[in-house]
Amino acid sequence: MKVLLKHTLLASVVAVTTAAQAEVNIVSWGGAYTASQQKAYQDTYKDPGSINFINYNGGLGEVRTQVESGNVTWDIVDVLPHEGRVGCDEGLFEELDRSRFAPAPDGTPMDDDIMVELPNDCVVPQIFWSYVPFYKAGTFKDAQPTTIADFFNVKKFPGKRGIHTWPNALIEMALLADGVAVKDVYKVMSTPEGIDRAFMMLDKIKDHAVFWSSGAKPLELVQSGEVSMALAYNGRIGAAILSEDAPFVTVWDGQVLEEEWLGMMKGAPNKEAAMDFLIHASTTQSQAEQAKYINYGPMRASAFEIIKKGEPWFHNGKNIMEHMPNRPEVMPRSVVASPEWWADYGDSVGERYTAWMGQ
Amino acid sequence: MSTAPATVDGPLLTADGVPLKESLQISLRRSKMRALLLVLPPLLFLIFLFVIPIGNMLTRSVDDNLINDVLPNTFAAFETWDKKSEPTEAMFEAFYKDLRDADRTDIGKASVRMNYANPGWRSLIKRTARKIDKMEPPYKEAFLKADDRWLDQDFWRSLGIMKDRVTFGYYLNAVDLDYDYDKNIIQQDEERKVYNLLWWRTIKVSIIVTIACLLLAYPVSYLLATLPMRIANLLMICVLMPFWTSLLVRIVAWMIMLQQNGVVNDTLVAAGVLSDENRLSMMYNFNGTIIVMTQILLPFMILPIYSVMKTIPPSYMKAAQNLGATPTLAFIRVYMPQTIPGIGAGCILVFIVAIGYYITPELVGGKDGRLIGNMVAYHMQRSLNWGLAAAMGTILLCVILVFYWVYDKIIGIDNMKMG
Incomplete structure (x- = not known):
């Protein structure tokens, strides 16, 4: 009996350790987004059981802690554009062998297939998402908001505005609403006068602002009528419209697009398996597949071709391109x-924005 | 020195021939070792979880070593510059050498640090470092070709802020001050001033929450301590139930109650107390933070006060009234002074927890309910300015120690009773 017990114990220990070894820990944002990654990448992977998704709240704090302490338990991290760059600069992410990634169906190498310039060799393309204004159908009686300027116009479109507690995208939107051309936005923002101009625009909605810091909040705010318009992540609005038939209307004007990348932790415990999964997750087919489950735009141009041909592409039979x-x-x-x-300017503008919120 | 009695030759010996003194020392040492072994686990726990992290935090808040290790030549060349004329070729050459020799990730980290001193350093260094392998003298031209901002003297002059290995810049930033390029302390730009406001608000919120908790907890604790056991137990469960419920659940419950279209407002409007346009804003602002934090921290006040009240014999009150005091006077002069240890413990507990709070303000604080804890979290997780986060953490620690000291002076820490 004792011997038997010993053997089973030993066997289970071995089983546990091997299982742990084979596992690739991928850290992402949770919710519908992680679900789309699981369906598009994990379920189509040759060994779905070896992939383990973990949720986090973004930022490089935990990544830096793990790398600096040498106790790395994550393998792959889903990061924002800024983190993708800082993480590579600070050596928190591995530089990857770009030649191993799959080219587009027409033979274009992956890095040339990405819709933006590749910032460094650490990051692997994921999706585009955006900050975009939206409202509930029926909120406004006569004219409906169609431009970003309408979002900042509380006289024409009365009611409160839901905006987030950090300045990203808001500065750009304020300038667009003030009549700055899309191509000049960052030129204007690089001057102190440009920032002043953006804040003057923000002042117009300040007394009507309700602030949110988690992605589900703006939808609640608009749904409950707490605000008449809000900025939100386009994926959240799309999910509500596509899956729940919510009566939301997106204003496709003056949105600010953000990149989303995958990066591999420096000193990742399962480097080779993680690389293999990254190659799979970044193929044109995988990227198109993800659009079946969430309306974030694939970063690889070639994936759009597959989606357009496959419409209605969304998993419940609706068109996704719009x-x-x-x-x-x-x-x-x-x-x-x-x-x-x-x-360059995120820290100083961030402080100014926090001060502006608190005034 | 041995001071053995004169009648014995040499020192006193034990049965096995070892001098008594030595043998005594050995056995003492042994019991000391044993005692040390016994306290070792909590000692190690303290060292690893308190001493090392706090020490780490303290050093981070003043540490400017990295940049000096990465750019030694540059700082040497900077010292020879008059800070008025155009940057010299020697300075560019020094910068070139430093960028060439340094580890790429160290350059990345250094540029992040430099960006705090003057926004723009990050992209400037990055663009230049990308071309560093192909650069040839004269370096001034090569640098200007990489990025024409190299002529901007503000960048060069900002090196003056970083030239020492120990900096108090993070502490200055944490209280809305800054260094100018010559390391004189100046006020932060008016529109970037945030932290002083948040410090005051944090202390204000902590004090208001502590007082609100005390006012609510005192009668509840009194009831708990004086009611018959059966009812008191039921009441105790009512106190403890929320304590055991998840923090997030309680916060969300408050949101549902207090928001503009929430239960309270709807009821008031339906009852005709409020008109539909004048709904109260009780959520996503300062009020929301106070209300929710008070509810969440209430048990921390009730439990210590209750445990102290429980030990006060009811006969004292009777005796006081027997001696001619009115019930009010007896309560104020006899009962209340005896509850002070509990009040003190509760206040200290609530205050310390409140001053570092950030989850509740993050969720219900909106724009004017955010506290300093939110900024610490922001700088730890988002901006990665750990130096500034460490400086704010250190200041928080000092604030708590000051309050603790004041408490000790006024009431005496020995009087505190946690339960």
């Missing part, structure tokens, strides 16, 4: 956020 933030029709009135600008 909810994609980076579809060609809306790009002329969209700003792609400049992580470089935010890396």
